Amino acid sequence: MTTNQDFKRHRRLRSSGSMRSLTRENHVRTEDLIYPMFIIEGENIKQEVPSMPGVFQVSLDRLNEELKEINELGIKAILLFGVPKEKDEQGTGAFIEDGMVQEATRAIKKEYPEILVVADTCLCEYTSHGHCGVIHNGDVDNDASLKLLAKTAVSQAQAGADIIAPSNMMDGFVTFIRQALDEAGYTNIPIMSYAVKYASAFYGPFRDAADSTPQFGDRKTYQMDPANRLEALREAESDMEEGADFLIVKPAMTYLDIVRDVKNKSNAPVVAYNVSGEYSMVKAAALNGWINEQELVMEKLTAMKRAGADLIITYFAKDVAKWLNQ
Numbered sequence: 046m047t048t049n050q051d052f053k054r055h056r057r058l059r060s061s062g063s064m065r066s067l068t069r070e071n072h073v074r075t076e077d078l079i080y081p082m083f084i085i086e087g088e089n090i091k092q093e094v095p096s097m098p099g100v101f102q103v104s105l106d107r108l109n110e111e112l113k114e115i116n117e118l119g120i121k122a123i124l125l126f127g128v129p130k131e132k133d134e135q136g137t138g139a140f141i142e143d144g145m146v147q148e149a150t151r152a153i154k155k156e157y158p159e160i161l162v163v164a165d166t167c168l169c170e171y172t173s174h175g176h177c178g179v180i181h182n183g184d185v186d187n188d189a190s191l192k193l194l195a196k197t198a199v200s201q202a203q204a205g206a207d208i209i210a211p212s213n214m215m216d217g218f219v220t221f222i223r224q225a226l227d228e229a230g231y232t233n234i235p236i237m238s239y240a241v242k243y244a245s246a247f248y249g250p251f252r253d254a255a256d257s258t259p260q261f262g263d264r265k266t267y268q269m270d271p272a273n274r275l276e277a278l279r280e281a282e283s284d285m286e287e288g289a290d291f292l293i294v295k296p297a298m299t300y301l302d303i304v305r306d307v308k309n310k311s312n313a314p315v316v317a318y319n320v321s322g323e324y325s326m327v328k329a330a331a332l333n334g335w336i337n338e339q340e341l342v343m344e345k346l347t348a349m350k351r352a353g354a355d356l357i358i359t360y361f362a363k364d365v366a367k368w369l370n371q
């Protein structure tokens with residue numbers, strides 16, 4: 046048979062495993078992953094989050110079990126959330142010296158100095174009303190919240206956090222936090238901004254894990270409308286101008302168009318947050334035997350890289366590291 050010039054033979058580059066791996070464009074590496082952890086107040090606690098099989102709330106005294114595993118798997122960065130016993134109107138637990146994130150950070154940096162601690166900077170896990178800022182006249186007060194967020198960031202840096210990750214979606218948080226960090230002498234601590242964060246139903250399981258469900262209303266006056274794209278670009282642009290060092294897009298899976306847009310518009314590292322609901326959906330299907338978990342997770346995360354994510358925050362980090370090490 047003669048060569049047919051009328052069509053291209055794309056299958057040439059798919060002919061074998063070696064050929065496919067030679068021509069593969071995107072890869073997920075353990076070094077790209079950030080593993081979120083929930084530090085709960087109390088003693089001798091390691092309890093599985095019911096809606097997130099395989100994810101645990103861990104007390105300070107049992108943190109080492111998790112850290113040892115993470116370290117052995119080669120995971121280089123973790124994202125810390127605190128789950129305190131006491132909450133109040135101001136979210137005081139977020140910025141006190143012996144807060145959950147601050148204590149955990151100190152312990153981690155002492156035992157495992159090479160693991161990067163990313164501190165989530167928000168008030169919702171610490172406020173009695175569950176909102177990400179302070180409430181005035183029934184609404185979250187932007188500028189009053191900024192002061193507390195800046196205080197939170199500085200206390201986290203003081204405890205030894207390597208990266209500050211504000212997730213509260215108040216306007217101006219990057220400016221305020223950058224200024225406060227600089228004034229306190231932390232000019233070298235980068236800000237990983239949750240620049241683009243949608244008001245998403247995919248956060249449901251996280252709110253169980255972090256005990257941070259709003260007690261009234263919703264987060265729609267500060268988190269973004271899932272219908273909007275240009276708004277995401279405005280958010281990313283202003284965070285860059287304000288001095289963000291990394292840009293997070295959250296959630297990831299249903300917002301890969303936004304990951305690509307943000308990547309195309311900025312030269313900062315882009316971080317996709319593969320959120321709790323995205324994790325739980327896969328786990329539920331896997332536990333039912335309906336999908337191949339490993340293949341599906343690798344496909345999902347590779348798609349995030351293809352969309353332009355440089356880094357991925359994911360509850361699958363430990364699983365992925367295991368699979369990659371095999």
Ligand code: PBG
Pocket residue numbers: 165167168169177212213247248249250251252257264319320321322
């Ligand atoms: C808010 C915050 C949220 C998540 C991380 N930080 C969500 C929210 O309740 O608005 C969600 C993460 C996830 O779903 O995995 N400070």
